[in-house]
Amino acid sequence: MIRFENVGVRFVDSARPVLQGVDLHVEEGELVLVVGATGSGKTTLLRCVNGLVPHFSGGTLSGRVTVDGRDTRTHRPRDLADVVGVVGQDPSAAFVTDTVEEELAYGMESLGVHGDVMRRRVEETLDLLGLADVRQRALRTLSGGQQQRVAIGGVLAAHPRILVLDEPTSALDPVAAEEVLAALVRLVHDLGLTVLLAEHRLERVVQYADRVVVVENGRVSSDLPAAAMAMSPVSPPIVNLGRLAGWSPLPLSVRDARRVAGPIRQALAGRPPVRVVRSLPAPVQGEPLLSARALVVNRGQLAVLRGIDLDLRAGEVVALMGRNGSGKSTLLATACGQLRARGGSVRTSGLDPASLRPRELLKHVGLVPQDPGILLYGETVGAECRAADTDVRATPGTTRALLAHLAHDIQDGTHPRDLSEGQRLALALSIVLAGRPPLVLLDEPTRGLDYGAKTRLVASLRSLAVAGHGILVATHDVELVAELADRVMVIADGELVTDGPAADVLAGSPAFAPQVAKVMHPQPWLTVADVAAALEAS
Secondary structure (H helix, E strand, C coil), X not given: CEEEEEEEEECCCCCCCCEEEEEEEECCCCEEEEECCCCCCHHHHHHHHCCHHHHCCCXXXXXXXXXXXXXXXXXXXXXXXXXXEEECCCHXXXXXXXXXXXXXXXXXXXXXXXXXXXXXXXXXXXXXXXXXHHCCCEHHHCCHHHHHHHHHHHHHCCCCCEEEEECCCCCCCHHHHHHHHXXXXXXXXXXXXXXXXXXXXXXXXXXXXXXXXXXXCCEEEEECHHHHHXXXXXXXXXXXXXXXXXXXXXXXXXXXXXXXXXXXXXXXXXXXXCCCCXXXXXXXXXXXCEEEEEXXXXXXXXXXXXXXXXXXXXXXXXXXXXXXXXXXXXXHHHHCCCCCCCEEEEEECCECHHHCCHHHHCCCEEEECCCHHHHCCCCCHHXXXXXXXXXXXXXXXXXXXXXXXXXXXXXXXXXXXHCCHHHHHXXXXXXXXXXXXXXXEEECCCCCCCXXXXXXXXXXXXXXXXXXXXXXXXXXXXXXXXXXXXXXXXXXXXXXXXXXXXHHHHHCCCCXXXXXXXXXXXXXXXXXXXXXXXXXXX
């Protein structure tokens, strides 16, 4: 179905080729997982499949890419639309209609699908992806995760033979991600759909893959999942636990790991839990950096938050979790003054954030939104960094140093729109963190970040917490929460239903437990580092 023959891609402003010497063949009915570090070329590889490279992105394409026998040199993306469906890293950027149902139907209308068939497929897709309850909603009112499901649904409804997905679960809560992946696997097995999927959260996907393609330094290799993970520069926690324990073959699923984890569980039985993450020795005293009392917030006529009470003090790292559309982003937007409370109160350092001017607000709180492009206005990365230093009166070079720490090999002269999603996020993070605001708010901060970048992000945020900053992170990334958070708050349908120590909330939750916690259950270990520290101490 998909064939790459000695393919190379080079862009005008690139010091070296993004891809070189790529030979790859994807058969019909395969689910192929593409992995690699942030900025390694995964997105470029995917864009070659439907001709976005080079017809849309420019640059030089060498070698040959054929899709269902069609050469992408002579077939533009529109000529491949009946065969290839693509969902990019930013699904909302591709929306062309106003409501969920209209968006699901749009692709079929473009292909001339008959009205009766279109109606049936819309209903099937609504059920397949759990979107029936938002079918009439305006797309702009949906959460990031709901928008991601709509984008996938809009492509699936057109019944392509090949589906190309770039970070398809990055904005989905754990349960929604499992449902979407299960639907894709069912289509692969039952209908012979060919899926090429790039994803950083390998813990969610790798067990479903028929093959894994590793992109590293512009080169591509492919192998069966277990063999690929043994050599891959990025790997999920369960594989790292297998390496620590010396398991062979390396497990790819929790079920496989539990079958061989008996000796480790026995060795650690009865030991008090160890957390490598620093826990606060005692509640932090003083005025909260963020407080809410009986907080009610509307979006339009809809009450999104109802009766929220919370306190976040200096030195705390708190994770905000909950299913898509539960109100997490609304709480962050209210905490930084973008939305006003309809009832109750919210205070940042004792002040109403909605009443502060932007420059005054920056002294108290900084927000990294789900869409990092909102913060990026400059023509180059270097210009963005210099402007950020000026805006927050930081020492020149502060923002650039933070960016170098979070994401390597980003050139100053690169335009922000030419960065990968993960690189744009790293730039936005650097801009916000350069001001060192007392309260730092992050909305899905690991979208597009590989495991190495995530580790560096954790280190940066923990150092801020040690220095007395408060951190509130809204995320679906349970592995990030296990490594980072002191406390976890869970929101459901706009109400705060859980607020407690991270170890207690995560270990006891089927939905939010990280991979290691599932393998070690009922023992309370959360991360590979925790297990390694306990074994070393034994």
